[in-house]
Amino acid sequence: xxxxxxxxxxxxxxxxxxxxxxxxxxxxxxxxxxxxxxxxxxxxxxxxxxxxxxxxxxxxxxxxxxxxxxxxxxxxxxxxxxxxxxxxxxxxxxxxxxxxxxxxxxxxxxxxxxxxxxxxxxxxxxxxxxxxxxxxxxxxxxxxxxxxxxxxxxxxxxxxxxxxxxxxxxxxxxxxxxxxxxxxxxxxxxxxxxxxxxxxxxxxxxxxxxx
Amino acid sequence: xxxxxxxxxxxxxxxxxxxxxxxxxxxxxxxxxxxxxxxxxxxxxxxxxxxxxxxxxxxxxxxxxxxxxxxxxxxxxxxxxxxxxxxxxxxxxxxxxxxxxxxxxxxxxxxxxxxxxxxxxxxxxxxxxxxxxxxxxxxxxxxxxxxxxxxxxxxxxxxxxxxxxxxxxxxxxxxxxxxxxxxxxxxxxxxxxxxxxxxxxxxxxxxxxxxxxxxxxxxxxxxxxxxxxxxxxxxxxxxxxxxxxxxxxxxxxxxxxxxxxxxxxxxxxxxxxxxxxxxxxxxxxxxxxxxxxxxxxxxxxxxxxxxxxxxxxxxxxxxxxxxxxxxxxxxxxxxxxxxxxxxxxxxxxxxxxxxxxxxxxxxxxxxxxxxxxxxxxxxxxxxxxxxxxxxxxxxxxxxxxxxxxxxxxxxxxxxxxxxxxxxxxxxxxxxxxxxxxxxxxxxxxxxxxxxxxxxxxxxxxxxxxxxxxxxxxxxxxxxxxxxxxxxxxxxxxxxxxxxxxxxxxxxxxxxxxxxxxxxxxxxxxxxxxxxxxxxxxxxxxxx
Numbered sequence: 001x002x003x004x005x006x007x008x009x010x011x012x013x014x015x016x017x018x019x020x021x022x023x024x025x026x027x028x029x030x031x032x033x034x035x036x037x038x039x040x041x042x043x044x045x046x047x048x049x050x051x052x053x054x055x056x057x058x059x060x061x062x063x064x065x066x067x068x069x070x071x072x073x074x075x076x077x078x079x080x081x082x083x084x085x086x087x088x089x090x091x092x093x094x095x096x097x098x099x100x101x102x103x104x105x106x107x108x109x110x111x112x113x114x115x116x117x118x119x120x121x122x123x124x125x126x127x128x129x130x131x132x133x134x135x136x137x138x139x140x141x142x143x144x145x146x147x148x149x150x151x152x153x154x155x156x157x158x159x160x161x162x163x164x165x166x167x168x169x170x171x172x173x174x175x176x177x178x179x180x181x182x183x184x185x186x187x188x189x190x191x192x193x194x195x196x197x198x199x200x201x202x203x204x205x206x207x208x209x210x211x
Numbered sequence: 212x213x214x215x216x217x218x219x220x221x222x223x224x225x226x227x228x229x230x231x232x233x234x235x236x237x238x239x240x241x242x243x244x245x246x247x248x249x250x251x252x253x254x255x256x257x258x259x260x261x262x263x264x265x266x267x268x269x270x271x272x273x274x275x276x277x278x279x280x281x282x283x284x285x286x287x288x289x290x291x292x293x294x295x296x297x298x299x300x301x302x303x304x305x306x307x308x309x310x311x312x313x314x315x316x317x318x319x320x321x322x323x324x325x326x327x328x329x330x331x332x333x334x335x336x337x338x339x340x341x342x343x344x345x346x347x348x349x350x351x352x353x354x355x356x357x358x359x360x361x362x363x364x365x366x367x368x369x370x371x372x373x374x375x376x377x378x379x380x381x382x383x384x385x386x387x388x389x390x391x392x393x394x395x396x397x398x399x400x401x402x403x404x405x406x407x408x409x410x411x412x413x414x415x416x417x418x419x420x421x422x423x424x425x426x427x428x429x430x431x432x433x434x435x436x437x438x439x440x441x442x443x444x445x446x447x448x449x450x451x452x453x454x455x456x457x458x459x460x461x462x463x464x465x466x467x468x469x470x471x472x473x474x475x476x477x478x479x480x481x482x483x484x485x486x487x488x489x490x491x492x493x494x495x496x497x498x499x500x501x502x503x504x505x506x507x508x509x510x511x512x513x514x515x516x517x518x519x520x521x522x523x524x525x526x527x528x529x530x531x532x533x534x535x536x537x538x539x540x541x542x543x544x545x546x547x548x549x550x551x552x553x554x555x556x557x558x559x560x561x562x563x564x565x566x567x568x569x570x571x572x573x574x575x576x577x578x579x580x581x582x583x584x585x586x587x588x589x590x591x592x593x594x595x596x597x598x599x600x601x602x603x604x605x606x607x608x609x610x611x612x613x614x615x616x617x618x619x620x621x622x623x624x625x626x627x628x629x630x631x632x633x634x635x636x637x638x639x640x641x642x643x644x645x646x647x648x649x650x651x652x653x654x655x656x657x658x659x660x661x662x663x664x665x666x667x668x669x670x671x672x673x674x675x676x677x678x679x680x681x682x683x684x685x686x687x688x689x690x691x692x693x694x695x696x697x698x699x700x701x702x703x704x705x706x707x708x709x710x711x712x713x714x715x716x717x718x719x720x721x722x723x724x725x726x727x728x729x730x731x732x733x734x735x736x737x738x739x740x741x742x743x744x745x746x747x748x749x750x751x752x753x754x
Contacts, residue, residue, distance in 0.1 A: 016389045018315040025381045029419045036423035126434035
């Protein structure tokens with residue numbers, strides 16, 4: 001090995017990419033973070049199967065399903081955005097990221113509308129909760145978990161919207177490009193996690209008693 | 212080397228320190244924080260021990276007593292022990308030991324410190340001004356329904372500090388994967404780095420569970436609905452499962468780094484390679500893995516299923532295997548070594564003895580039938596103090612003394628340090644050994660008053676605590692003194708191996724003038740030869 005290439009090998013240790021591995025580790029923490037909620041959900045559903053079944057019939061399955069479609073599509077546009085950037089198509093990347101942002105915002109808008117509807121139907125468990133039938137106790141806990149879980153998810157999505165906005169600005173200004181695609185790739189990983197979490201939330205909150 | 216070329220000389224204004232991204236300076240910032248919190252937690256312990264001198268609880272009221280042991284527990288666990296070795300020595304040493312110029316995410320590292328200080332100061336202020344009487348475990352429904360104290364504020368601070376832990380663990384994992392110098396293969400890593408790697412895995416995978424559990428606890432308290440309070444339809448066992456899913460692995464967050472420090476110190480002062488190096492590394496990962504499967508042994512009498520108890524009991528015994536491997540291997544490292552008794556070595560040897568006693572009494576508590584008698588007695592208190600104070604704090608002091616010359620560029624006064632090590636060892640045993648006996652005789656923990664028959668042992672314990680407190684104050688004094696008056700340290704005062712000794716004391720800003728190349732295995736010591744060790748590891752950056 002020549003002296004020059006040896007020096008290059010020595011210095012390369014400081015240049016190895018760290019962002020992607022860092023994000024994977026962070027996603028592992030997120031899985032454990034949501035894991036607590038899923039665990040709590042499972043235990044409560046074990047105690048109150050009928051309450052949970054009855055309550056899940058009161059969630060808005062139309063909005064829930066629409067939101068699932070919206071979020072899955074946003075993951076598609078996000079994946080395409082990463083691919084475009086890796087191919088050097090910056091302009092297309094900006095459009096695809098903008099589409100991702102819009103779909104994410106649409107999800108959040110629908111979710112807020114659904115919350116408002118839940119409120120009007122007296123389904124917010126710490127306000128004026130009213131639930132007909134014998135299973136009000138279990139239903140109350142179902143809606144508690146529903147708000148905590150979708151709330152935590154919406155919070156993550158809101159952060160995601162901020163991240164995608166930064167990515168749009170970065171790509172538009174040329175700060176992120178084919179040569180420096182890592183930030184967008186890392187942001188995409190995070191976005192997909194939000195999607196994956198929702199894929200688990202959707203059936204356990206909306207489809208329990210609709211099989 | 213003069214101070215102006217070192218990391219300590221690069222910018223002396225307060226602003227330079229508060230905006231630094233140098234892992235070495237961040238380590239110093241953490242050290243100041245945890246030292247302050249150590250004395251806050253220690254002051255609470257002092258009041259507890261003073262109060263327990265008499266059986267009637269003469270010194271403080273019952274409410275104050277409950278608040279005192281909560282301050283002691285919360286501060287010592289989350290604001291001292293968890294960050295102690297990882298955030299100070301780990302931050303300082305991991306990049307140096309693997310031949311890196313900094314951690315993978317330097318700015319994230321600084322953010323971790325701000326989260327830590329912000330959350331910890333908030334909670335400590337809350338604990339002192341308002342007070343919380345639930346103990347550090349925040350068990351429901353006491354914490355959610357019955358306690359009239361400032362629980363939500365306290366858990367909010369702990370929640371924030373949790374994110375500091377997560378980010379530190381994340382940073383270390385990525386640093387070890389991506390920033391090793393050429394030639395630094397996984398099995399050339401010093402055991403300290405292995406230990407911190409295992410610790411980081413736990414920090415990253417366990418802390419989120421605590422964070423979310425505390426969110427649910429606060430929500431339950433604020434909204435009057437939740438899944439932990441039986442009166443609300445919830446299950447208090449669920450809280451305990453989730454709490455201990457974090458808090459048992461957290462014990463290994465405290466002890467694994469200590470094992471790492473002790474491995475470095477023992478090898479250096481026995482002038483021998485660590486016996487069974489690979490087995491030591493595997494044992495670290497083994498302990499970290501099994502640590503996630505034993506939480507239920509905290510709940511043997513809480514009403515969990517008997518079969519769950521049996522499985523948890525068996526798995527808890529399993530932890531003894533890798534732990535014993537470590538103790539045996541340290542002993543084998545000492546065998547026929549060229550041993551000398553500098554202060555770090557005294558602390559490290561103290562660690563082995565106290566850790567062993569703490570570990571073996573852990574087996575008593577892992578035994579289902581015996582635990583029914585011993586649970587919630589002073590036996591448990593003595594057991595975990597042997598691990599956390601006799602183990603972790605002793606090792607922390609071993610590490611602080613061992614790397615003091617590297618960190619500060621000054622030597623500490625050796626005879627004072629040895630005196631302190633011995634005082635701490637004696638004071639510790641006098642404080643906590645009587646508590647084993649108290650527990651065997653049935654004195655319950657967390658009680659403000661006790662039966663007069665227990666007074667003799669309690670007075671002994673409090674007397675020991677006075678010696679222990681003196682032992683802890685000594686290093687605070689002589690180490691501060693040495694910052695100004697200590698003789699200047701050479702690059703490698705212990706003739707130790709390891710890359711951190713191959714750069715000046717204190718190190719320059721980027722740690723190494725050029726990225727080092729690693730050509731030897733760790734612990735390349737030859738018994739009896741104190742001069743050659745490690746000299747060829749990095750010839751470019753001698754003193």
